[in-house]
Amino acid sequence: MRGKLADINDQAAQLLAVDPHEVWSAKFLLKETGLSTDDLQYPLLMDPSLTVSAAYGVAGQMRIHTEWSNRPATFIIDKEGVIHYAHRGTNFNDRPTVNQVLAELQKLPK
C-alpha cells in the first residue's frame, strides 16, 4: 500500500487507516521496526472506543490474535462525502488490490 501511496495521492484522494486499539500498540510495533509515528505516511486513526468501526460494520468480527478485532474493510468516499465503494473482507487476506482501489477512484467525478 505504501508503494502506491503516490498513485492514490495523484488521484487527489486521501488515505486514512483506522485501527481499533489505543495508540500504544502502534507505538510499540513501530518501535520494534525502528520507526516512530513520525514515519507514518498517512493518518493512522485510533478507534479504541470501537464506535467508528461499529458504524462502518466491522467491529469485533475477526479473531486472528486471540482478541476480537476489526474485519478488514475498504471504503471509498467521494468528494461529496457519499460512499462510492465498500468491501468487507471474508478472511484476513481479502482486500481489494491497490490497482482495484485506483480503478474505483478513477470512476469518481472529478
Added chain:
Amino acid sequence: MYQLPAIVAFGLAISASLAAGQPPDGKTAAQWIAEFTKAWDESKWEKTFRTAPSGYIRPLDDEGWKARMCALQGVVGRGKDTIPAVLEALKDKDVPRRVFAAQALGYLAPDVPIEPLLEAAKNDPDAAVRLYAVDALGMKGDKAIDFAALLSTERSGDVRKHLDYAKERNGERVEAAIVKQLADWDAAAIDSAAVGKKAPDFELKAATGETVKLSSYKGKSAVVLVFIYGDT
C-alpha cells in the same frame, strides 16, 4: 436521636437497591450481559477456526458482533455502577461471558479494583480473558502494576504482546474522551455505512496526536478509508 440510625439504615437500603441495578431507565449490566450471551453464537464459527483463512472471521451474515457492541455501549454508558455485575461475569464458567466482561472492564478501568483484574490476567485458563484483563490493567494507568512479572509467566504470544503494549503506556491511563465516546454513542448508528449513502462522520485522534474529522475532506478530496486489525 434514637430515630437517626433507622433513617440512616433506610437511606442505605435505598441506595443499595439502586446500586443493585434497579434502573430508572435502560438495562442493567446483568441484562446487557444476558442479551450478549444469547446472541453470541460461536458454534458455526468454531468449526472452521484456524483451519482456513476464513476461519478467523465471523461469517458476513453473523450479527453477534452487534449484540457485543451494543452490550459494551450499554454497560459502559451506564458507568461504574455496573462494575459489581461485570466482575461477577468475569468469574462465570461461560468463556464468552468472561471475555466480554474483561473487555468491558477496560473502559471502566479507572474505577475497577486491581485484584480481580490481576487474578484474571494471571490465572484465567482462557487467553482472551487474560488478554483483555491485561488491557484493563494498562487502562487503569497505575504505574505500580508489575507487567514484567506477568510477562515472566505468560505463555500465550498474543497475551505477551498486550503485556508489551501495557508496559509501553508507562502508566498512562485510558483517556476519558475514549470512554466518553463509547458511553455517549448512539447504538442506532451501528452498521449504518452503505454504498450510496452519506459516510458516517467521525472525529478520531491519529497516532501522531492530531485530530482528524472525516467531513473536513468534503469538497476537497475523496477518501480511501481502510480498516485494519492493528498488527500490520
